[in-house]
Amino acid sequence: MKLIRKLEPIFWMLFGAGGFLGSLILPGLFFMIVIGMPLGLFGDPFTTFVRMSTLFGNPVGKALLVAVISLVFWHAAHHLRHFAFDIGLHRFQAPLSFALYGLALAGTVVTFAVVGAL
Amino acid sequence: MSAHAATRSSPTRTLPARPPDGFPFAHPRYRWYVLFAATGLPLALACVLLLMGVCALSQGSVGWARYMALMASPPMLALSVATFGAVLYFAIRFLWVGRKIPGVRLGPIPAVSMEVAGVLQLAGFVKLFLLIVVLLSGWLFL
Numbered sequence: 001m002k003l004i005r006k007l008e009p010i011f012w013m014l015f016g017a018g019g020f021l022g023s024l025i026l027p028g029l030f031f032m033i034v035i036g037m038p039l040g041l042f043g044d045p046f047t048t049f050v051r052m053s054t055l056f057g058n059p060v061g062k063a064l065l066v067a068v069i070s071l072v073f074w075h076a077a078h079h080l081r082h083f084a085f086d087i088g089l090h091r092f093q094a095p096l097s098f099a100l101y102g103l104a105l106a107g108t109v110v111t112f113a114v115v116g117a118l
Numbered sequence: 119m120s121a122h123a124a125t126r127s128s129p130t131r132t133l134p135a136r137p138p139d140g141f142p143f144a145h146p147r148y149r150w151y152v153l154f155a156a157t158g159l160p161l162a163l164a165c166v167l168l169l170m171g172v173c174a175l176s177q178g179s180v181g182w183a184r185y186m187a188l189m190a191s192p193p194m195l196a197l198s199v200a201t202f203g204a205v206l207y208f209a210i211r212f213l214w215v216g217r218k219i220p221g222v223r224l225g226p227i228p229a230v231s232m233e234v235a236g237v238l239q240l241a242g243f244v245k246l247f248l249l250i251v252v253l254l255s256g257w258l259f260l
Contacts, residue, residue, distance in 0.1 A: 020216075022161055023209035024243055028250030030164050030205055033171045034198045038189035042255045045183040051256050052175055052182070065172060069165045076158040076165075083155035087142060107165065114169055117176040 004097045011078050011101065018075025021068045029068060057118055065115045073107035154211050160204035167198065213239040 004011075037048045055061050077100040084096050142152045167189075174185030188194055217236030223229050230238070252258055 019212050022205075023212040023216075024246050025250070026161070026164060026168075027202070027205050027209050027243075028247040029254075030168060030198075030202055031247075032251060032254040034164075034167045034189055035195070035202060036251075036255075038186045038195070040190075045186045046179055047256070048186070049175070049179045049182040051254070055254065056172070056175065069168060069172075072161055072165050076162040079155060079161075080158035083152075083158065086137065086155065087152075088137065103162075107162070111165075111169060114173050114176065118172065 001094045001097070004094075004101070011074070014071060014074035014104075015078035018071035018073070018078075022072040022075055025064070025068050026072055053118075056115075062115050062118060066111055069115075070108040070111045073104045073111070074101075077101050077104035150211075154208065157204050157208040160201045161208060163197075164201050164205050167201065209243060210240065213243055 032042070033052070036042055037045075037052075042048060043051070056065055081097055081100045085093070089096060138148075140148065142148050171185055171189075174181045189198060214236050216239055217232050219235075221229055221235060
């Protein structure tokens with residue numbers, strides 16, 4: 001638990017950055033990629049594939065994807081950790097913290113790997 | 119004892135902060151707070167669905183078409199729309215809370231009020247949302 005407390009400022013920084021990217025960029029990206037394009041609102045799958053490959057195949061697009069997805073994972077982990085304490089799960093502080101931040105770290109590694117393969 | 123010594127952690131054990139009476143469901147304010155705190159789950163789910171899309175993109179046009187078909191199926195569409203609703207709620211509430219962060223004052227220009235800051239943040243959100251839609255839809259390049 002000492003380690004978690006020591007790293008709290010870093011978690012808080014990741015939480016803040018993830019919150020802003022999650023509120024400003026994620027809704028638009030999610031709406032377009034997960035809802036709009038599958039419904040065919042913005043062209044057929046081949047057209048959207050070419051467009052998305054062009055936009056996210058370059059370093060700037062990749063950096064944006066990595067930043068948004070991985071920081072939102074950290075934001076969600078920190079938010080859920082404090083929510084768990086709010087509802088009285090103090091006694092599970094250590095396992096919950098390690099599990100949630102561990103999942104965020106795993107999500108970040110997977111994000112780097114997936115976006116790197118683009 | 120010096121003032122510095124007084125800030126040292128005490129060996130006396132203290133109880134954790136107690137939640138207010140009726141928390142978490144007794145008042146609408148608590149319920150909205152709990153809903154906001156619980157948006158961590160749909161936010162993570164949104165990222166997973168997005169990552170699946172990025173993964174499909176790296177598999178070429180066939181993988182991408184498969185992902186499009188999967189996401190267009192009614193159960194996945196229902197899940198995506200529910201997740202999008204939660205993400206939107208998170209975004210609006212996060213920015214509305216963010217209006218409390220004091221803005222930078224520029225010379226003699228008076229600082230904007232909290233309400234104006236909130237409206238400006240939400241306007242920025244709408245502008246960015248539309249910008250992403252225009253960029254990803256390809257309307258700029260038609």
